[in-house]
Amino acid sequence: MSTEASIPENLPQWVAAQRWYADKGSIPRFERIGGWRIDRPAVVITTHYLLDHGAGRATLYQVPLTERAEQLEGVLPVATIGDAGTASERFIYDAPADPAYAEALLEVMLSNSELADSSPEASAGTINTVSGHRQPGAAPVEVTGSHVLRGEQSNTSIIVDVVSGPPVIIKVFRALHHGENPDVTLQSAIAAAGSALVPRSIGAIEGSWSDSGRPNGRATGHLAFAQEFLPGVEDAWRVALQSAEADEDFTAKAHKLGVATAEVHSVLAAALPTRVATSADIDATLASMRLRHAAAEAEVPSLAEYHVAIEHIYEAARLASWPALQRIHGDYHLGQVLWVHGRGWVLLDFEGEPMRPMAERSELDLTLRDVAGMLRSFDYVAGSVAQNALVAASALAASAPAASASASASASATSPTDGPVSPAAAASSAVRWAEAARLAFMDGYTERSGFDLRAHRLLLDAFEIDKALYEAVYEARNRPAWIDIPVSAIGRLAAHDPASGVHNAEYI
Ligand SMILES: Nc1ncnc2c1ncn2[C@@H]1O[C@H](COP(=O)(O)OP(=O)(O)O)[C@@H](O)[C@H]1O
Numbered sequence: 001m002s003t004e005a006s007i008p009e010n011l012p013q014w015v016a017a018q019r020w021y022a023d024k025g026s027i028p029r030f031e032r033i034g035g036w037r038i039d040r041p042a043v044v045i046t047t048h049y050l051l052d053h054g055a056g057r058a059t060l061y062q063v064p065l066t067e068r069a070e071q072l073e074g075v076l077p078v079a080t081i082g083d084a085g086t087a088s089e090r091f092i093y094d095a096p097a098d099p100a101y102a103e104a105l106l107e108v109m110l111s112n113s114e115l116a117d118s119s120p121e122a123s124a125g126t127i128n129t130v131s132g133h134r135q136p137g138a139a140p141v142e143v144t145g146s147h148v149l150r151g152e153q154s155n156t157s158i159i160v161d162v163v164s165g166p167p168v169i170i171k172v173f174r175a176l177h178h179g180e181n182p183d184v185t186l187q188s189a190i191a192a193a194g195s196a197l198v199p200r201s202i203g204a205i206e207g208s209w210s211d212s213g214r215p216n217g218r219a220t221g222h223l224a225f226a227q228e229f230l231p232g233v234e235d236a237w238r239v240a241l242q243s244a245e246a247d248e249d250f251t252a253k254a255h256k257l258g259v260a261t262a263e264v265h266s267v268l269a270a271a272l273p274t275r276v277a278t279s280a281d282i283d284a285t286l287a288s289m290r291l292r293h294a295a296a297e298a299e300v301p302s303l304a305e306y307h308v309a310i311e312h313i314y315e316a317a318r319l320a321s322w323p324a325l326q327r328i329h330g331d332y333h334l335g336q337v338l339w340v341h342g343r344g345w346v347l348l349d350f351e352g353e354p355m356r357p358m359a360e361r362s363e364l365d366l367t368l369r370d371v372a373g374m375l376r377s378f379d380y381v382a383g384s385v386a387q388n389a390l391v392a393a394s395a396l397a398a399s400a401p402a403a404s405a406s407a408s409a410s411a412s413a414t415s416p417t418d419g420p421v422s423p424a425a426a427a428s429s430a431v432r433w434a435e436a437a438r439l440a441f442m443d444g445y446t447e448r449s450g451f452d453l454r455a456h457r458l459l460l461d462a463f464e465i466d467k468a469l470y471e472a473v474y475e476a477r478n479r480p481a482w483i484d485i486p487v488s489a490i491g492r493l494a495a496h497d498p499a500s501g502v503h504n505a506e507y508i
């Protein structure tokens, strides 16, 4: 990396091994289309915009690196350049692992700075501008250290410790897109409305780069977003899973989650555009559901069994009464919500479904999509508890083969409180747990929004099916062992076929 434009030779291999690299199994073929640079006394921070031509469709990645003459303690370099042991030797790091990067990003945001690219692409006429945006009311911070958040993330988050006040989390978006990133705009709008239902926003950075596919040849999009980090809290998926496994009552929390969800929808409707759903909107929504249905059937052939029932439900949805369209979360599930003691539920990650094109994720939509997402998530808890019980029972049977003959029918898992529980018993208690949680969530939502979910059950069914079809594809691609969870749900939902008359019955 002797000039700003060059990248370390082994960078494609390094990127291929990162969790955020979308085309698993392939090595990227990068074209550097620009970037920007910040110089600090002991470190040079260079952000590269790298277009990957290695996979089917070109994807633009943001790859920030730091270059140092001295090694960073406890951090493995991505590469070393120059002659080892001489004055020319330099260590190249993944910038999020280098505290100098986090500090520089916060400086750019909090001072509303404007930077310009000084790399060779810029002299060829492409000026990549970078601009920081401070959230009104955000105070200056003094950084004391930082580390990368570990976990299965599609972006890279850095936790930054500061001298006073709560830590900060900076999310560095890896795949870049033209246009607003809803994660930034929606959370900033909710925080600006004074709501504590999302973490306090601190600021964001936007960048521009060349894009021959756009009318003016330029694209502009979000590069990073900073907000208050809530330390020591668990996401709702873990809280709910523990509660279901212990067969504890979750209805009060689920009810509060319904209220919080309706509250966030109401803040979004007040702060951002809404519109009455026209017949063109309804047709477009159903057309996109049908496309998703066809794509899911192509990837998961066993879904064909439910084809006709799903079509009937979509047709009934078309004739139903539709509420107004507005901005929504878009990929709402228990993993996107934190339980914070003394504060209650806090919602995160408004970036929308990762498998949906970014431009679509900013379109106005039905709040029922989020409601359906969370209802599906309670069902996932039940499915996951049932699977865990089966796994535990087979492990037990494998470790005690002599007992296995009598144990297999009621193959036992061990309950933390009451001793052995059969997988069938664990599964049915988890189903009851999920049903109660779903009802409580719906009640909380209905009470706060005034929108009676049970009266719109048919429309909600269409959105639940749509989400479950998305999940079937997601699981087929990422976690085949989980695929039965959405597929069984599709079977149950398909049984609500209006042609079967079941809709007269009360169901959840
Ligand atoms: N402000 C925050 N406070 C505490 N934890 C957070 C915060 N933001 C994110 N997290 C944690 O990081 C995880 C991933 O964040 P998320 O926004 O979902 O990133 P991604 O889009 O990369 O999946 C969350 O599930 C949560 O556990």
Ligand SMILES: O=P(O)(O)O[C@H]1O[C@H](CO)[C@@H](O[C@H]2O[C@H](CO)[C@@H](O)[C@H](O)[C@H]2O)[C@H](O)[C@H]1O
Pocket (backbone or CB within 6 Å): 154, 237, 331, 333, 334, 335, 349, 352, 353, 354, 355, 373, 376, 377, 378, 380, 471, 474
């Ligand atoms: O969190 P992401 O934005 O990356 O969302 C994707 O991954 C989720 C899994 O982590 C996936 O969610 C599905 O599994 C969850 C349990 O792990 C469950 O709670 C959700 O209801 C279910 O949809 C999500 O669909 C996908 O977009």
